Amino acid sequence: MLIDAMRNRFLPLIALALSSCSTVTYDVVIRGGRVMDPESGLDAVRNVGIQGRGIAAITEDDISGRQTLEAASRVVSPGFIDLHQHGDSAEVYRAKIHDGVTSALELELGVEDVEAWYREREGKTILNFGAAVSHPDHRRxxxxxxxxxxxxxxxxxxxxxxxxxxxxxxQRLSQGLAHGAAGIGMLIAYTPGTTAEELDAVFRVAKEHNAAAYVHIRTNRKDDRSLQEVLAPARRHGTQLHVVHLNSTGQDRAxxxxxxxRAAQAEGIDVTTESYPYNRGSTTIDSHAFDDWQKMPDKEIGEYIWVETGENLTRETFAKFxxxxxxxxxxxxxSEESVRKLVADPIVMVxxxxxxxxxxxxxPRTWGSYARVLGHYVRDQKVLSLMDALRKMTLLPANRLSQRIPxxxxxxxxxxxxxADLVVFDPAAIIDKATYQNPVQNSAGINHVVVNGVVTLRDGSIVDGAAGGKAIRAAVGSRNGG
Ligand SMILES: [Zn+2]
Structure with missing residues (x-):
């Protein structure tokens, strides 16, 4: 009886609530895609409603929006977060959008003037942007x-x-962090003069600001010393540590x-790593790594490509450049086998x-890294599942940054x-197109990209004037981020 009475009293209210729900018009609706969320494990066909910069609904109900992006037989995923992107021009950022990247951060080399770098991008950038304070710049x-x-x-x-x-x-690094830098970027392989005392000081500063050190460790293919020298201060101070590009750093010992x-993680050290899906690296010819280049045999010199022209180097051109x-x-x-193992591993971010x-x-990794993992390694070679790959491109990098930047x-x-940072792609068609000889080619199969609710890529084309990117930056002046 009581239930009946309640039902009678509340039915009109429920009906009213339902009807008001169905009249919501979202800013953007992504319709009918296979929605995949690596944190909750959701993997089902849903409509996604976006209101302002956020996701407001994920539903089986038919919903409507002022803009609709069709996603039938497509995957809808969180946008990819690239922790390691050096090129930070508008041109490069557009190429990243075509590869599904909605956040690009310069965390390895970092920047000298944190304040100026963020200011230059504020309000006019197509994707979310962030940078570390640069150890090499401030060392110099x-x-x-x-x-x-x-x-x-x-x-x-x-x-x-x-x-x-x-x-x-x-003092300089501390100041960069106080200006909101996302971390400290280090390339010890390029600053061979770096000592244990220096590392200790840098890791102490990082810890004081609740920031991670993003480190290109020394090249050492014989033993673990180059890794141990950064694990030691991370352990001593409790500093977060991210070891960049384990593929090129570890090579066949990766x-x-x-x-x-993994052993360090089990020991309680907050250490993470990443890899890009290629077995050739790229660097600067004037790096100290090539100080003895004249000892290289002609054949080896001939395997280097001069990026500007795509030509293979010779002893003469190497000497010239x-x-x-x-x-x-x-x-x-x-080996390609080393790359495959890193791509397949659940803890190695992309x-x-x-x-x-x-x-x-x-x-070519500038244009094609994400589509290459999803097309070549997930679909064609089946070395990992689609959900596992997405986790390595979205949730893991977000978690790497969230202590410093909640x-x-x-x-x-x-x-x-x-x-609402989202990418819609065709899992049957996604693939990288960029090659070593002809790198300037956008990835295929990425249909739509949304950045903070702003439709940025629509049906494979960049939307004119899209500038939904926001700073990925710690609170200015705060020691602990925020
Ligand atoms: Zn590097």
């Missing part, structure tokens, strides 16, 4: 070193720092290094190491109240 400045064509070479990179210089470096990283600097692509120095452009060109808890997820 703390030592009074000269800036050459490359930011990664010079006497300052080879010499050890004095105690006073280390203190000045720590899985041994990965086992060491070495002093002036510029981008090169390295020979395949590790990050592109996408480069800045020279003569409009760069390593707003990242709203990214890398496809859930109500998450930021």
């Amino acid at each position: 400045l703390a030592m009074g070193g000269k800036l050459l064509k490359s930011r990664l070479s010079g006497d300052w990179a080879v010499a050890p720092m004095t105690a006073e210089q280390i203190a000045a470096l720590a 899985m041994d290094l990965l086992a060491r990283i 070495k002093p002036t600097g510029g981008l090169i692509i390295s020979p395949a120095s590790y 990050a592109s190491d996408g480069m800045w452009l020279t003569n409009g060109k760069a390593h 707003g990242m808890k709203k990214k890398g997820r496809l859930q109500v109240d998450a930021d």
